[in-house]
Amino acid sequence: MNEISLYRNKRKTTQMLFFSGAICLLLFIVLLYSIGLFDGVFKAKPTVFSGGALLVLLILVLINLLSLRDKSAQIILNDAFFLGKTTPLAKAFGQGDWADVKAIDLQKVGGDTLVIVTLGNPNKYKGRLSSLLWKMAYQESADELTIMYSASTIDVDASELYNLFVSYWKAKDSH
Known part of the structure; x- marks a missing residue:
């Protein structure tokens, strides 16, 4: 059998990054609400959860954005x-x-x-x-x-x- 090389599908990657970005935006809104920006009441548990999840997701999105430059076979x-x-x-x-x-x-x-x-x-x-x-x-x-x-x-x-x-x-x- 011949060697087969499978490359990144830009459309799939862009869709995944767009979806991840939308989730980041939603988590950011939850974070703002949790710290009391809208109603003046600080909510500790949602702040910790949304802040942590947002941080992890942002790191993953940044890593994926940087990996877009990699043109080699996946x-x-x-x-x-x-x-x-x-x-x-x-x-x-x-x-x-x-x-x-x-x-x-x-x-x-x-x-x-x-x-x-x-x-x-x-x-x-x-x-x-x-x-x-x-x-x-x-x-x-x-x-x-x-x-x-x-x-x-x-x-x-x-x-x-x-x-x-x-x-x-x-x-x-x-x-």
Whole structure:
């Protein structure tokens, strides 16, 4: 099989950023209301919640705005390996080998559907991830890593991405 490179879909990314910006605006209005700007009554719990959520969402929006300059492929699949940058975990993980893949699943997580790649031989990949990301990815009971890939910003939808991953994984068995 040939190598396939999947690039950022500007329209999908712009829609996602617009939606995130609208949520930021709503959270900002809630924050202003909570601090008593409109009625003169300070409300502590809504202030803390809306302020924290607004801060986190603004950071994510800024990171996504900065990543728009990245013109490189977001996911690369070929006969030997797979590589993706569509989630922070996948980006930090880097390149995985098809020989280590045990399973590939499609799972809805929050508002996104993710392709979940389960890898055996986790010691091979241990030094790549920070301790926080390692704890997220490593399933101690099964001695496996689970790496997630999103189709939310690329040119294909989640089921097509899943089918691509599965076809490359199965093709490695025929070589």
